[in-house]
Amino acid sequence: MIPVSLISKSVAFTALPPLSLYIHVPWCVKKCPYCDFNSHEARGGFSEKEYVDALIRDLEMALPQIWGRKVYTVFFGGGTPSLLSGEAITEILRQVRMLLPLSGDAEITLEANPGTVEAAKFAAFRDAGVNRLSMGIQSFNDTHLQALGRIHTADEAKAAIDIAQLHFDNINLDLMYALPKQTLDQALQDVQTALTFKPQHLSAYHLTLEPNTLFYRNPPSLPDDDASADMQQAIEALLAENGYQHYETSAFAQPNRRSRHNLNYWKFGDYLGIGAGAHSKLSFPDKIVREARYKQPQAYMQQVALGAPVQTEHEVSRDEIPFEFMMNALRLNEGFDAALFCERTSLSLISIQRELLDAEKRGLLSRDIQRIAPTLQGQRFLNDLLEIFLADKD
Template sequence: MTIHLLHPVGIRSQEVNFQAMPPLSLYIHIPWCVRKCPYCDFNSHEARNAFPEKEYVAALVRDIELALPQIWGRKIYTVFFGGGTPSLLSGESVAEILRQVRMLLPLNLDAEITLEANPGSVEAERFAAYRDAGVNRLSLGIQSFDDAHLQALGRIHSADEAKRAIEIAQRHFDNINLDLMYALPQQTLEQALQDVQSALQFAPQHLSCYHLTLEPNTLFYRNPPPLPDDDASSEMQQRIEALLTTHDYEHYETSAFAQPKKRARHNLNYWQFGDYLGIGAGAHSKLSFHDKVLRQMRHRQPQAYLDAVARSAPVQEEHEVAAADLGFEFMMNALRLNEGFDSALFQERTSLPLLTIRRELDEAERRGLLVRDQQRIAPTELGRRFLNDLLQIFLRE
């Protein structure tokens, strides 16, 4: 889903004044991968040879130290290693990062600590070390169990390696997410459903099922492959959702399905407009203060990031979010949740009264895209299918 921001509306002549801070998460970006996938628009860079692992780990620790004044005294509830390919890190490096996190920050005792991993054999050998380091949730980038589709996606693992990696992961973790993609080049409905059936054989605690989209600045965007049409991909989505429902997975967010009590807490904090400190090359942060909300981005290029940290200046861009933007930003996140959000959460996370977006809520409800009562606001089934249209209501022409 791509939203082009114009001028968000809803907050008129208001000032930000937080009574309490939102929950805080920590995101750690590892920018290297073995090979850049043609659909990937994340900040990732091919590590053709070795990469400066020890230097980068030291820079991450220094990055946290430099950020401490902005988050002083706030507890960390979730940690997420994303990339790139975090499983290129050794177990020792992950252990050192988490050791420093615990020394520098008050980490919640039952914090969810997730690491993204590729299913390659080299990475799978490290799963036990990641668990010993303190990781308690593993997210495997499977994408498909079909070798032809994996090849089309530029993935470097095979279907057999994917299955083997899941088996190894399940020996060490009791909370696993599998990433799958559908509407792949020349994929049929039957093949999309078979990928999900293959995943269900392992009964993972969480499944993420993403529609392949052609993002700018990717090889697929410049040279589009033959993809299923809108009708075919819509049927894939509906049939996948129905299949997972019959297997007792809760479809709680646009692309996320979970067994009971296994929702991704880190991602939920994003969707509920919580705060997050992002460290590492290109990482983004959203940080609330009593009178403002800041967004930050670290330097994207790995070497530029390392050089910037050495100068004690890892943040490349920083801006204060205008009060007029907060309503749209909140809705853009919270309306991804199928169950919607508690009405009181809007004011809690934006510091602004819900009545500031009453006109937009009225319009969304009139068009059948949203339902609300005194306790909850949620997208309808129509609103979930046409989420972009729903979000456009909260933008000014």
């Protein structure tokens, strides 16, 4: 046991992590019954110009926190960012380039719903500078799409992908499995259909019943744990056979096509989040701060006008940092370089020696002098692995 007196109680960074920009668009055509993201049905439409102006003002006010730092990735998330016009995306990215030192090869991703697809919009998004499209397909089975409350059909999803591929050479398709009354064959058929399009990236998410969702209040009939585990293993095997690298819990990519924005999250990088309900994690020489903007779009815009869009701010304590790092980095199947922990937390591995040994003894973690990674068992029981690093678990 290392004496407490020998463990620094302060945070002191010699270099700050890479920085990303997240831009939240909170509206969607229809709220899906499984969705727990900050999204709001756009009944009667919304004021695009007012929201874009608020985003730009929000970014301007945040500049002192990130002054001089280069931005390596930008991500438009939601909600449904593709509800915005091409002109709106163009104006946002024009202002981003004016206000920030955006990397010349920055990855700029926009989430799109097949139910809002227009060929002219996709061309405009590409012309604005978006170079990666993430499409929320979820399933190619009309029965399952209806059960999920999606506004598109299987044919519309396929047509949307065809349109997207005319304009983008870097596309992610989101799929879900363990859907209401879904069979193993149906889950695999969704993946096989996706593979016919040869997307650069695939995300396969297990449907979970999240609090504050319609599904949580009125649970549908879902496959049991054994059936959903069979689906997960079969999907992973099928994607591996087709050359996709399973690099994160739910993420699969062709070689050199991993999501750079999400990798920055998982490697405990920094990100500034602007927009209604957006979250930020920002490092300073002597601290790490988490922020959250006001969630309701109207309240957010009003608070921006008042010069105070941040609703909550929390300085991450030294004791919380190891868990926060592991909660992200242990999602990576290959784990992380041991040096990355010190670099991104400013802490020594000695400070979590007891936890690392405990995880190893339980068969959830493997490590050597260079790399720390979850075992296959650790990947399957990730929550158990992460619990070891909780600051207040005792």
